[in-house]
Amino acid sequence: MKILLSAYACYPGRGSEDGVGWQWAVGLAELGHEVWIITRDDQTKRRAIENFLSSRPDLEARLHPHYFDFGTNHGNTMPYQRFEQFHFIHWQLRVLPEAQKLEATHDFDLVHHITFGTVRFASWLWKLKKPFIIGPLGGGETAPWRLRIGYSRIGHLKELARDASNAFIRFDPTVQQMLKNADVIMCKTAETLSYIPQKYRHKSITKIEIGIDQENIRDCTTDTLCEKNKLRLLYVGRLVHWKGVNFSLAALKRAKDLGANFEFTIVGKGDELNQLRSLAKLHNIERQINWKEWVSKSELTRIYDDHDVLLFTSLHDSSGNVIMEALSRGLPVCSLDLGGPGALLSDDVGWLIPINKRSVNQILDHTAETIQRICRNPDEINNRKKNIPEYLSRRSWIDAIENAYRESLAMLKNKTRI
Known part of the structure:
Protein backbone atom coordinates (compact mmCIF):
# COMPACT_ATOMS: atom_id res chain seq x y z
CA MET A 1 0.00 0.00 0.00
CA ILE A 212 10.64 -2.07 22.20
CA ASP A 213 13.64 -2.67 19.98
CA GLN A 214 14.41 -6.34 20.55
CA GLU A 215 18.15 -5.84 20.02
CA ASN A 216 18.25 -3.46 23.02
CA ILE A 217 16.96 -6.01 25.51
CA ARG A 218 19.40 -6.83 28.30
CA ASP A 219 19.87 -10.35 29.64
CA CYS A 220 17.55 -10.39 32.66
CA THR A 221 18.14 -13.96 33.80
CA THR A 222 20.72 -13.16 36.50
CA ASP A 223 19.49 -12.39 40.00
CA THR A 224 19.58 -8.84 41.26
CA LEU A 225 22.10 -7.97 43.93
CA CYS A 226 20.87 -5.02 45.97
CA GLU A 227 23.98 -3.16 47.08
CA LYS A 228 24.43 -3.56 50.85
CA ASN A 229 20.83 -4.83 50.98
CA LYS A 230 19.67 -1.42 49.80
CA LEU A 231 16.89 -1.24 47.22
CA ARG A 232 17.93 0.99 44.32
CA LEU A 233 14.85 2.77 42.96
CA LEU A 234 14.83 4.91 39.81
CA TYR A 235 12.64 7.55 38.17
CA VAL A 236 13.32 8.86 34.66
CA GLY A 237 11.26 11.66 33.13
CA ARG A 238 10.20 15.27 33.30
CA LEU A 239 9.69 16.85 36.70
CA VAL A 240 6.19 18.17 36.12
CA HIS A 241 3.18 18.01 38.41
CA TRP A 242 1.29 15.18 36.70
CA LYS A 243 4.25 12.78 36.67
CA GLY A 244 3.53 12.08 40.34
CA VAL A 245 7.07 12.27 41.72
CA ASN A 246 5.63 14.08 44.76
CA PHE A 247 3.46 10.99 45.33
CA SER A 248 6.53 8.73 45.15
CA LEU A 249 8.33 10.87 47.74
CA ALA A 250 5.35 10.73 50.12
CA ALA A 251 5.19 6.94 49.74
CA LEU A 252 8.93 6.61 50.32
CA LYS A 253 8.64 8.61 53.54
CA ARG A 254 6.16 6.01 54.79
CA ALA A 255 8.33 3.17 53.52
CA LYS A 256 11.28 4.59 55.48
CA ASP A 257 9.10 4.73 58.60
CA LEU A 258 8.38 1.03 58.05
CA GLY A 259 12.11 0.29 58.01
CA ALA A 260 12.73 0.07 54.25
CA ASN A 261 16.35 0.64 53.20
CA PHE A 262 16.46 2.31 49.80
CA GLU A 263 17.93 5.01 47.61
CA PHE A 264 15.96 6.82 44.93
CA THR A 265 17.62 8.27 41.84
CA ILE A 266 15.63 10.93 39.99
CA VAL A 267 16.80 11.60 36.42
CA GLY A 268 15.15 14.61 34.84
CA LYS A 269 14.43 18.28 35.14
CA GLY A 270 11.36 20.49 35.04
CA ASP A 271 9.30 23.18 36.71
CA GLU A 272 8.71 21.13 39.86
CA LEU A 273 12.39 20.48 40.69
CA ASN A 274 12.73 22.98 43.53
CA GLN A 275 9.42 21.99 45.09
CA LEU A 276 10.38 18.32 44.95
CA ARG A 277 13.73 19.03 46.62
CA SER A 278 11.88 20.86 49.39
CA LEU A 279 9.41 18.00 49.70
CA ALA A 280 12.21 15.43 50.06
CA LYS A 281 13.68 17.54 52.87
CA LEU A 282 10.26 17.90 54.52
CA HIS A 283 9.84 14.11 54.45
CA ASN A 284 13.34 13.66 55.88
CA ILE A 285 14.45 11.48 52.97
CA GLU A 286 16.79 13.93 51.22
CA ARG A 287 19.80 11.70 52.02
CA GLN A 288 18.14 8.85 50.15
CA ILE A 289 17.62 10.91 46.97
CA ASN A 290 20.14 11.28 44.14
CA TRP A 291 19.27 14.07 41.69
CA LYS A 292 20.50 14.01 38.10
CA GLU A 293 19.53 16.23 35.20
CA TRP A 294 19.17 14.88 31.66
CA VAL A 295 22.06 12.61 30.70
CA SER A 296 23.31 11.06 27.47
CA LYS A 297 21.65 7.93 26.14
CA SER A 298 24.69 5.79 26.98
CA GLU A 299 24.82 7.23 30.50
CA LEU A 300 21.10 6.58 30.97
CA THR A 301 21.60 2.95 29.93
CA ARG A 302 24.29 2.61 32.61
CA ILE A 303 21.96 4.19 35.19
CA TYR A 304 19.21 1.72 34.35
CA ASP A 305 21.68 -1.16 34.72
CA ASP A 306 22.75 0.09 38.17
CA HIS A 307 19.23 0.06 39.63
CA ASP A 308 16.71 -2.55 40.70
CA VAL A 309 13.19 -1.13 40.20
CA LEU A 310 11.59 1.75 38.27
CA LEU A 311 9.21 3.67 40.54
CA PHE A 312 6.78 5.45 38.23
CA THR A 313 3.69 6.90 39.88
CA SER A 314 2.51 9.04 36.95
CA LEU A 315 -1.07 10.25 37.23
CA HIS A 316 -2.15 10.37 33.57
CA ASP A 317 0.36 8.97 31.10
CA SER A 318 -1.36 7.66 27.99
CA SER A 319 1.31 5.02 27.32
CA GLY A 320 4.70 4.88 29.06
CA ASN A 321 7.85 4.69 26.95
CA VAL A 322 9.98 4.78 30.09
CA ILE A 323 8.30 1.59 31.29
CA MET A 324 9.36 -0.26 28.16
CA GLU A 325 12.88 1.17 28.43
CA ALA A 326 13.18 0.04 32.05
CA LEU A 327 11.88 -3.44 31.32
CA SER A 328 14.32 -3.78 28.40
CA ARG A 329 17.16 -3.18 30.89
CA GLY A 330 15.79 -5.75 33.32
CA LEU A 331 14.03 -3.44 35.79
CA PRO A 332 10.58 -4.44 37.01
CA VAL A 333 8.25 -1.47 37.41
CA CYS A 334 6.16 -0.27 40.35
CA SER A 335 3.33 1.95 39.09
CA LEU A 336 -0.15 3.13 39.86
CA ASP A 337 -2.91 1.25 38.04
CA LEU A 338 -3.79 4.24 35.88
CA GLY A 339 -3.84 5.06 32.15
CA GLY A 340 -1.14 3.64 29.91
CA PRO A 341 0.97 2.08 32.70
CA GLY A 342 -2.13 0.29 33.96
CA ALA A 343 -2.75 -1.09 30.46
CA LEU A 344 0.90 -1.97 29.80
CA LEU A 345 1.96 -3.62 33.03
CA SER A 346 1.07 -6.94 34.59
CA ASP A 347 1.97 -8.43 37.97
CA ASP A 348 4.34 -10.79 36.16
CA VAL A 349 6.81 -7.97 35.50
CA GLY A 350 5.90 -5.34 38.08
CA TRP A 351 3.66 -4.14 40.85
CA LEU A 352 0.45 -2.32 39.98
CA ILE A 353 -0.88 -0.29 42.91
CA PRO A 354 -4.71 -0.37 42.81
CA ILE A 355 -6.45 3.00 43.22
CA ASN A 356 -10.14 2.28 42.62
CA LYS A 357 -12.28 2.96 45.69
CA ARG A 358 -9.17 3.74 47.76
CA SER A 359 -8.29 6.87 49.67
CA VAL A 360 -4.99 8.69 49.22
CA ASN A 361 -3.74 7.28 52.53
CA GLN A 362 -4.63 3.73 51.49
CA ILE A 363 -2.82 4.13 48.15
CA LEU A 364 0.25 5.63 49.84
CA ASP A 365 0.27 2.85 52.46
CA HIS A 366 -0.03 0.16 49.78
CA THR A 367 2.85 1.70 47.83
CA ALA A 368 5.02 1.99 50.95
CA GLU A 369 4.25 -1.58 52.03
CA THR A 370 5.11 -2.84 48.54
CA ILE A 371 8.49 -1.09 48.68
CA GLN A 372 9.17 -2.46 52.16
CA ARG A 373 8.26 -5.97 51.01
CA ILE A 374 10.60 -5.71 48.02
CA CYS A 375 13.42 -4.54 50.32
CA ARG A 376 12.97 -7.53 52.61
CA ASN A 377 12.58 -10.09 49.85
CA PRO A 378 14.75 -9.61 46.72
CA ASP A 379 12.97 -12.57 45.11
CA GLU A 380 10.10 -10.14 44.55
CA ILE A 381 12.44 -8.59 41.97
CA ASN A 382 14.16 -11.74 40.75
CA ASN A 383 10.94 -13.59 39.95
CA ARG A 384 9.69 -10.68 37.87
CA LYS A 385 13.03 -10.20 36.10
CA LYS A 386 12.81 -13.77 34.85
CA ASN A 387 9.44 -13.04 33.25
CA ILE A 388 10.60 -9.92 31.40
CA PRO A 389 12.13 -11.57 28.28
CA GLU A 390 8.94 -13.48 27.48
CA TYR A 391 6.84 -10.37 28.16
CA LEU A 392 8.95 -8.22 25.84
CA SER A 393 9.11 -10.86 23.11
CA ARG A 394 5.44 -10.04 22.38
CA ARG A 395 5.89 -6.27 22.49
Whole structure:
Protein backbone atom coordinates (compact mmCIF):
# COMPACT_ATOMS: atom_id res chain seq x y z
CA MET A 1 0.00 0.00 0.00
CA LYS A 2 1.02 3.62 -0.53
CA ILE A 3 0.58 5.39 2.80
CA LEU A 4 0.80 9.08 3.66
CA LEU A 5 1.84 9.24 7.31
CA SER A 6 1.32 12.59 9.04
CA ALA A 7 3.92 12.67 11.79
CA TYR A 8 4.50 16.22 13.06
CA ALA A 9 6.81 14.66 15.68
CA CYS A 10 9.17 12.19 14.03
CA TYR A 11 12.86 11.83 14.86
CA PRO A 12 15.21 8.81 14.78
CA GLY A 13 16.66 7.76 18.12
CA ARG A 14 14.38 9.85 20.30
CA GLY A 15 11.60 8.89 22.69
CA SER A 16 8.05 10.10 23.31
CA GLU A 17 6.08 11.43 20.31
CA ASP A 18 9.22 11.81 18.16
CA GLY A 19 10.04 8.15 18.68
CA VAL A 20 6.48 7.02 18.00
CA GLY A 21 6.28 8.91 14.71
CA TRP A 22 9.61 7.53 13.51
CA GLN A 23 9.09 3.94 14.68
CA TRP A 24 5.70 3.73 12.94
CA ALA A 25 7.17 5.10 9.71
CA VAL A 26 9.99 2.55 9.76
CA GLY A 27 7.73 -0.27 10.89
CA LEU A 28 5.21 0.30 8.11
CA ALA A 29 8.05 0.34 5.56
CA GLU A 30 9.46 -2.87 7.04
CA LEU A 31 6.02 -4.46 6.65
CA GLY A 32 6.30 -3.81 2.91
CA HIS A 33 4.28 -0.61 2.56
CA GLU A 34 5.57 2.43 0.71
CA VAL A 35 5.46 5.31 3.17
CA TRP A 36 5.61 9.07 2.64
CA ILE A 37 6.22 10.82 5.97
CA ILE A 38 5.09 14.42 6.13
CA THR A 39 6.74 15.98 9.17
CA ARG A 40 7.76 19.29 10.68
CA ASP A 41 10.93 20.66 9.11
CA ASP A 42 14.06 20.68 11.24
CA GLN A 43 17.64 20.78 9.97
CA THR A 44 18.98 18.34 12.57
CA LYS A 45 16.03 16.02 11.92
CA ARG A 46 16.84 16.02 8.20
CA ARG A 47 20.41 14.95 8.92
CA ALA A 48 19.30 12.25 11.34
CA ILE A 49 16.83 10.79 8.84
CA GLU A 50 19.35 10.98 5.99
CA ASN A 51 21.94 9.18 8.13
CA PHE A 52 19.42 6.48 9.00
CA LEU A 53 18.37 5.90 5.40
CA SER A 54 21.99 5.72 4.25
CA SER A 55 22.49 2.93 6.80
CA ARG A 56 19.33 1.11 5.66
CA PRO A 57 19.42 0.90 1.84
CA ASP A 58 16.71 -1.77 2.06
CA LEU A 59 14.26 0.97 3.15
CA GLU A 60 15.35 3.87 0.96
CA ALA A 61 12.96 2.90 -1.83
CA ARG A 62 9.98 2.59 0.54
CA LEU A 63 10.49 5.43 3.03
CA HIS A 64 10.13 8.96 1.67
CA PRO A 65 10.46 11.90 4.11
CA HIS A 66 8.75 15.15 3.14
CA TYR A 67 9.45 18.19 5.32
CA PHE A 68 7.07 21.08 5.83
CA ASP A 69 7.06 24.21 7.95
CA PHE A 70 6.09 27.84 7.57
CA GLY A 71 7.17 31.32 8.59
CA THR A 72 10.54 33.03 8.75
CA ASN A 73 12.05 30.33 10.97
CA HIS A 74 11.53 27.59 8.42
CA GLY A 75 13.70 24.60 9.29
CA ASN A 76 14.48 25.86 12.80
CA THR A 77 12.18 24.70 15.61
CA MET A 78 13.85 26.59 18.45
CA PRO A 79 11.33 29.50 18.49
CA TYR A 80 8.44 27.03 18.79
CA GLN A 81 9.64 24.92 21.71
CA ARG A 82 7.81 26.94 24.38
CA PHE A 83 4.62 27.11 22.33
CA GLU A 84 4.77 23.77 20.57
CA GLN A 85 1.08 22.94 20.90
CA PHE A 86 0.06 26.22 19.26
CA HIS A 87 2.58 25.62 16.49
CA PHE A 88 1.21 22.08 16.04
CA ILE A 89 -2.37 23.38 15.62
CA HIS A 90 -1.24 25.95 13.06
CA TRP A 91 0.92 23.36 11.30
CA GLN A 92 -2.08 21.04 10.93
CA LEU A 93 -4.03 23.80 9.19
CA ARG A 94 -1.16 24.75 6.89
CA VAL A 95 -0.04 21.22 5.98
CA LEU A 96 -3.26 20.29 4.14
CA PRO A 97 -2.37 22.02 0.81
CA GLU A 98 1.06 20.37 0.97
CA ALA A 99 -0.57 16.97 1.51
CA GLN A 100 -2.93 17.63 -1.40
CA LYS A 101 0.08 18.19 -3.67
CA LEU A 102 1.58 14.88 -2.55
CA GLU A 103 -1.75 13.13 -3.07
CA ALA A 104 -2.05 14.53 -6.62
CA THR A 105 1.39 13.11 -7.42
CA HIS A 106 1.29 9.75 -5.67
CA ASP A 107 -2.41 8.76 -5.34
CA PHE A 108 -2.20 7.26 -1.84
CA ASP A 109 -4.15 4.19 -0.78
CA LEU A 110 -4.34 5.33 2.84
CA VAL A 111 -3.77 8.43 4.97
CA HIS A 112 -2.77 8.06 8.62
CA HIS A 113 -2.36 10.79 11.26
CA ILE A 114 0.01 9.46 13.96
CA THR A 115 1.59 12.38 15.89
CA PHE A 116 0.81 14.25 17.95
CA GLY A 117 -1.39 11.44 19.18
CA THR A 118 -3.92 13.40 21.22
CA VAL A 119 -7.69 13.48 21.04
CA ARG A 120 -7.77 17.22 21.80
CA PHE A 121 -6.34 18.40 18.47
CA ALA A 122 -7.70 17.93 14.97
CA SER A 123 -6.10 16.77 11.75
CA TRP A 124 -7.61 18.00 8.49
CA LEU A 125 -6.24 15.24 6.27
CA TRP A 126 -9.64 13.57 6.00
CA LYS A 127 -10.22 16.21 3.31
CA LEU A 128 -7.95 14.19 1.00
CA LYS A 129 -10.94 11.85 0.58
CA LYS A 130 -8.88 8.71 1.09
CA PRO A 131 -9.31 6.02 3.76
CA PHE A 132 -8.25 7.87 6.90
CA ILE A 133 -6.82 6.40 10.12
CA ILE A 134 -6.12 8.48 13.22
CA GLY A 135 -4.14 7.48 16.26
CA PRO A 136 -3.46 5.82 18.49
CA LEU A 137 -4.79 8.84 20.37
CA GLY A 138 -4.29 9.59 24.04
CA GLY A 139 -5.08 12.58 26.21
CA GLY A 140 -8.33 11.38 27.77
CA GLU A 141 -6.50 10.10 30.85
CA THR A 142 -7.24 12.21 33.92
CA ALA A 143 -5.59 12.40 37.33
CA PRO A 144 -8.16 11.47 40.01
CA TRP A 145 -9.08 14.52 42.06
CA ARG A 146 -8.02 12.97 45.35
CA LEU A 147 -4.51 12.33 44.00
CA ARG A 148 -4.00 15.99 43.05
CA ILE A 149 -3.57 16.94 46.69
CA GLY A 150 0.20 17.33 46.30
CA TYR A 151 0.06 19.60 43.25
CA SER A 152 1.60 23.04 43.35
CA ARG A 153 -0.69 26.00 42.70
CA ILE A 154 0.58 26.19 39.12
CA GLY A 155 0.09 22.44 38.78
CA HIS A 156 -3.53 22.75 39.86
CA LEU A 157 -4.15 25.54 37.37
CA LYS A 158 -2.57 23.58 34.52
CA GLU A 159 -4.60 20.51 35.40
CA LEU A 160 -7.83 22.50 35.49
CA ALA A 161 -7.00 23.97 32.08
CA ARG A 162 -6.42 20.45 30.75
CA ASP A 163 -9.74 19.28 32.25
CA ALA A 164 -11.50 22.18 30.52
CA SER A 165 -9.80 21.35 27.23
CA ASN A 166 -10.91 17.72 27.51
CA ALA A 167 -14.46 18.77 28.37
CA PHE A 168 -14.50 20.90 25.22
CA ILE A 169 -13.66 17.91 22.98
CA ARG A 170 -17.33 17.02 22.65
CA PHE A 171 -18.14 20.54 21.44
CA ASP A 172 -15.07 21.24 19.31
CA PRO A 173 -16.32 21.21 15.70
CA THR A 174 -12.82 20.58 14.28
CA VAL A 175 -12.27 17.47 16.42
CA GLN A 176 -15.81 16.23 15.81
CA GLN A 177 -15.38 16.65 12.04
CA MET A 178 -12.16 14.64 12.20
CA LEU A 179 -13.83 11.85 14.19
CA LYS A 180 -16.83 11.82 11.84
CA ASN A 181 -14.68 11.51 8.73
CA ALA A 182 -12.12 9.06 10.11
CA ASP A 183 -12.51 5.49 8.91
CA VAL A 184 -10.64 4.02 11.88
CA ILE A 185 -10.04 5.69 15.26
CA MET A 186 -7.30 4.11 17.36
CA CYS A 187 -7.17 5.04 21.06
CA LYS A 188 -4.35 4.24 23.47
CA THR A 189 -6.54 3.66 26.52
CA ALA A 190 -10.13 3.08 27.57
CA GLU A 191 -10.10 6.54 29.18
CA THR A 192 -9.47 8.21 25.80
CA LEU A 193 -11.99 5.92 24.11
CA SER A 194 -14.62 7.31 26.50
CA TYR A 195 -14.23 10.72 24.79
CA ILE A 196 -15.19 9.25 21.41
CA PRO A 197 -18.94 9.80 20.81
CA GLN A 198 -20.98 6.61 20.94
CA LYS A 199 -21.98 7.00 17.28
CA TYR A 200 -18.32 6.57 16.27
CA ARG A 201 -17.45 3.69 18.61
CA HIS A 202 -18.14 1.10 15.90
CA LYS A 203 -15.03 2.29 14.07
CA SER A 204 -12.86 2.69 17.20
CA ILE A 205 -10.29 0.31 18.67
CA THR A 206 -7.93 0.45 21.65
CA LYS A 207 -4.23 -0.07 20.91
CA ILE A 208 -1.07 0.83 22.80
CA GLU A 209 1.20 2.48 20.25
CA ILE A 210 4.64 1.77 21.72
CA GLY A 211 7.01 -1.17 21.59
CA ILE A 212 10.64 -2.07 22.20
CA ASP A 213 13.64 -2.67 19.98
CA GLN A 214 14.41 -6.34 20.55
CA GLU A 215 18.15 -5.84 20.02
CA ASN A 216 18.25 -3.46 23.02
CA ILE A 217 16.96 -6.01 25.51
CA ARG A 218 19.40 -6.83 28.30
CA ASP A 219 19.87 -10.35 29.64
CA CYS A 220 17.55 -10.39 32.66
CA THR A 221 18.14 -13.96 33.80
CA THR A 222 20.72 -13.16 36.50
CA ASP A 223 19.49 -12.39 40.00
CA THR A 224 19.58 -8.84 41.26
CA LEU A 225 22.10 -7.97 43.93
CA CYS A 226 20.87 -5.02 45.97
CA GLU A 227 23.98 -3.16 47.08
CA LYS A 228 24.43 -3.56 50.85
CA ASN A 229 20.83 -4.83 50.98
CA LYS A 230 19.67 -1.42 49.80
CA LEU A 231 16.89 -1.24 47.22
CA ARG A 232 17.93 0.99 44.32
CA LEU A 233 14.85 2.77 42.96
CA LEU A 234 14.83 4.91 39.81
CA TYR A 235 12.64 7.55 38.17
CA VAL A 236 13.32 8.86 34.66
CA GLY A 237 11.26 11.66 33.13
CA ARG A 238 10.20 15.27 33.30
CA LEU A 239 9.69 16.85 36.70
CA VAL A 240 6.19 18.17 36.12
CA HIS A 241 3.18 18.01 38.41
CA TRP A 242 1.29 15.18 36.70
CA LYS A 243 4.25 12.78 36.67
CA GLY A 244 3.53 12.08 40.34
CA VAL A 245 7.07 12.27 41.72
CA ASN A 246 5.63 14.08 44.76
CA PHE A 247 3.46 10.99 45.33
CA SER A 248 6.53 8.73 45.15
CA LEU A 249 8.33 10.87 47.74
CA ALA A 250 5.35 10.73 50.12
CA ALA A 251 5.19 6.94 49.74
CA LEU A 252 8.93 6.61 50.32
CA LYS A 253 8.64 8.61 53.54
CA ARG A 254 6.16 6.01 54.79
CA ALA A 255 8.33 3.17 53.52
CA LYS A 256 11.28 4.59 55.48
CA ASP A 257 9.10 4.73 58.60
CA LEU A 258 8.38 1.03 58.05
CA GLY A 259 12.11 0.29 58.01
CA ALA A 260 12.73 0.07 54.25
CA ASN A 261 16.35 0.64 53.20
CA PHE A 262 16.46 2.31 49.80
CA GLU A 263 17.93 5.01 47.61
CA PHE A 264 15.96 6.82 44.93
CA THR A 265 17.62 8.27 41.84
CA ILE A 266 15.63 10.93 39.99
CA VAL A 267 16.80 11.60 36.42
CA GLY A 268 15.15 14.61 34.84
CA LYS A 269 14.43 18.28 35.14
CA GLY A 270 11.36 20.49 35.04
CA ASP A 271 9.30 23.18 36.71
CA GLU A 272 8.71 21.13 39.86
CA LEU A 273 12.39 20.48 40.69
CA ASN A 274 12.73 22.98 43.53
CA GLN A 275 9.42 21.99 45.09
CA LEU A 276 10.38 18.32 44.95
CA ARG A 277 13.73 19.03 46.62
CA SER A 278 11.88 20.86 49.39
CA LEU A 279 9.41 18.00 49.70
CA ALA A 280 12.21 15.43 50.06
CA LYS A 281 13.68 17.54 52.87
CA LEU A 282 10.26 17.90 54.52
CA HIS A 283 9.84 14.11 54.45
CA ASN A 284 13.34 13.66 55.88
CA ILE A 285 14.45 11.48 52.97
CA GLU A 286 16.79 13.93 51.22
CA ARG A 287 19.80 11.70 52.02
CA GLN A 288 18.14 8.85 50.15
CA ILE A 289 17.62 10.91 46.97
CA ASN A 290 20.14 11.28 44.14
CA TRP A 291 19.27 14.07 41.69
CA LYS A 292 20.50 14.01 38.10
CA GLU A 293 19.53 16.23 35.20
CA TRP A 294 19.17 14.88 31.66
CA VAL A 295 22.06 12.61 30.70
CA SER A 296 23.31 11.06 27.47
CA LYS A 297 21.65 7.93 26.14
CA SER A 298 24.69 5.79 26.98
CA GLU A 299 24.82 7.23 30.50
CA LEU A 300 21.10 6.58 30.97
CA THR A 301 21.60 2.95 29.93
CA ARG A 302 24.29 2.61 32.61
CA ILE A 303 21.96 4.19 35.19
CA TYR A 304 19.21 1.72 34.35
CA ASP A 305 21.68 -1.16 34.72
CA ASP A 306 22.75 0.09 38.17
CA HIS A 307 19.23 0.06 39.63
CA ASP A 308 16.71 -2.55 40.70
CA VAL A 309 13.19 -1.13 40.20
CA LEU A 310 11.59 1.75 38.27
CA LEU A 311 9.21 3.67 40.54
CA PHE A 312 6.78 5.45 38.23
CA THR A 313 3.69 6.90 39.88
CA SER A 314 2.51 9.04 36.95
CA LEU A 315 -1.07 10.25 37.23
CA HIS A 316 -2.15 10.37 33.57
CA ASP A 317 0.36 8.97 31.10
CA SER A 318 -1.36 7.66 27.99
CA SER A 319 1.31 5.02 27.32
CA GLY A 320 4.70 4.88 29.06
CA ASN A 321 7.85 4.69 26.95
CA VAL A 322 9.98 4.78 30.09
CA ILE A 323 8.30 1.59 31.29
CA MET A 324 9.36 -0.26 28.16
CA GLU A 325 12.88 1.17 28.43
CA ALA A 326 13.18 0.04 32.05
CA LEU A 327 11.88 -3.44 31.32
CA SER A 328 14.32 -3.78 28.40
CA ARG A 329 17.16 -3.18 30.89
CA GLY A 330 15.79 -5.75 33.32
CA LEU A 331 14.03 -3.44 35.79
CA PRO A 332 10.58 -4.44 37.01
CA VAL A 333 8.25 -1.47 37.41
CA CYS A 334 6.16 -0.27 40.35
CA SER A 335 3.33 1.95 39.09
CA LEU A 336 -0.15 3.13 39.86
CA ASP A 337 -2.91 1.25 38.04
CA LEU A 338 -3.79 4.24 35.88
CA GLY A 339 -3.84 5.06 32.15
CA GLY A 340 -1.14 3.64 29.91
CA PRO A 341 0.97 2.08 32.70
CA GLY A 342 -2.13 0.29 33.96
CA ALA A 343 -2.75 -1.09 30.46
CA LEU A 344 0.90 -1.97 29.80
CA LEU A 345 1.96 -3.62 33.03
CA SER A 346 1.07 -6.94 34.59
CA ASP A 347 1.97 -8.43 37.97
CA ASP A 348 4.34 -10.79 36.16
CA VAL A 349 6.81 -7.97 35.50
CA GLY A 350 5.90 -5.34 38.08
CA TRP A 351 3.66 -4.14 40.85
CA LEU A 352 0.45 -2.32 39.98
CA ILE A 353 -0.88 -0.29 42.91
CA PRO A 354 -4.71 -0.37 42.81
CA ILE A 355 -6.45 3.00 43.22
CA ASN A 356 -10.14 2.28 42.62
CA LYS A 357 -12.28 2.96 45.69
CA ARG A 358 -9.17 3.74 47.76
CA SER A 359 -8.29 6.87 49.67
CA VAL A 360 -4.99 8.69 49.22
CA ASN A 361 -3.74 7.28 52.53
CA GLN A 362 -4.63 3.73 51.49
CA ILE A 363 -2.82 4.13 48.15
CA LEU A 364 0.25 5.63 49.84
CA ASP A 365 0.27 2.85 52.46
CA HIS A 366 -0.03 0.16 49.78
CA THR A 367 2.85 1.70 47.83
CA ALA A 368 5.02 1.99 50.95
CA GLU A 369 4.25 -1.58 52.03
CA THR A 370 5.11 -2.84 48.54
CA ILE A 371 8.49 -1.09 48.68
CA GLN A 372 9.17 -2.46 52.16
CA ARG A 373 8.26 -5.97 51.01
CA ILE A 374 10.60 -5.71 48.02
CA CYS A 375 13.42 -4.54 50.32
CA ARG A 376 12.97 -7.53 52.61
CA ASN A 377 12.58 -10.09 49.85
CA PRO A 378 14.75 -9.61 46.72
CA ASP A 379 12.97 -12.57 45.11
CA GLU A 380 10.10 -10.14 44.55
CA ILE A 381 12.44 -8.59 41.97
CA ASN A 382 14.16 -11.74 40.75
CA ASN A 383 10.94 -13.59 39.95
CA ARG A 384 9.69 -10.68 37.87
CA LYS A 385 13.03 -10.20 36.10
CA LYS A 386 12.81 -13.77 34.85
CA ASN A 387 9.44 -13.04 33.25
CA ILE A 388 10.60 -9.92 31.40
CA PRO A 389 12.13 -11.57 28.28
CA GLU A 390 8.94 -13.48 27.48
CA TYR A 391 6.84 -10.37 28.16
CA LEU A 392 8.95 -8.22 25.84
CA SER A 393 9.11 -10.86 23.11
CA ARG A 394 5.44 -10.04 22.38
CA ARG A 395 5.89 -6.27 22.49
CA SER A 396 8.25 -5.23 19.73
CA TRP A 397 7.49 -2.11 17.72
CA ILE A 398 6.79 -4.19 14.64
CA ASP A 399 4.35 -6.37 16.62
CA ALA A 400 2.46 -3.30 17.87
CA ILE A 401 2.25 -1.77 14.40
CA GLU A 402 1.37 -4.99 12.58
CA ASN A 403 -1.33 -5.82 15.11
CA ALA A 404 -2.86 -2.34 14.87
CA TYR A 405 -2.83 -2.37 11.07
CA ARG A 406 -4.18 -5.89 10.80
CA GLU A 407 -7.26 -4.89 12.75
CA SER A 408 -7.55 -1.46 11.08
CA LEU A 409 -7.32 -2.83 7.53
CA ALA A 410 -9.89 -5.51 8.38
CA MET A 411 -12.22 -2.74 9.58
CA LEU A 412 -11.63 -0.80 6.38
CA LYS A 413 -12.33 -3.87 4.27
CA ASN A 414 -15.62 -4.57 6.05
CA LYS A 415 -16.62 -0.95 6.49
CA THR A 416 -20.10 0.16 5.49
CA ARG A 417 -20.29 3.91 5.12
CA ILE A 418 -23.01 5.49 7.20
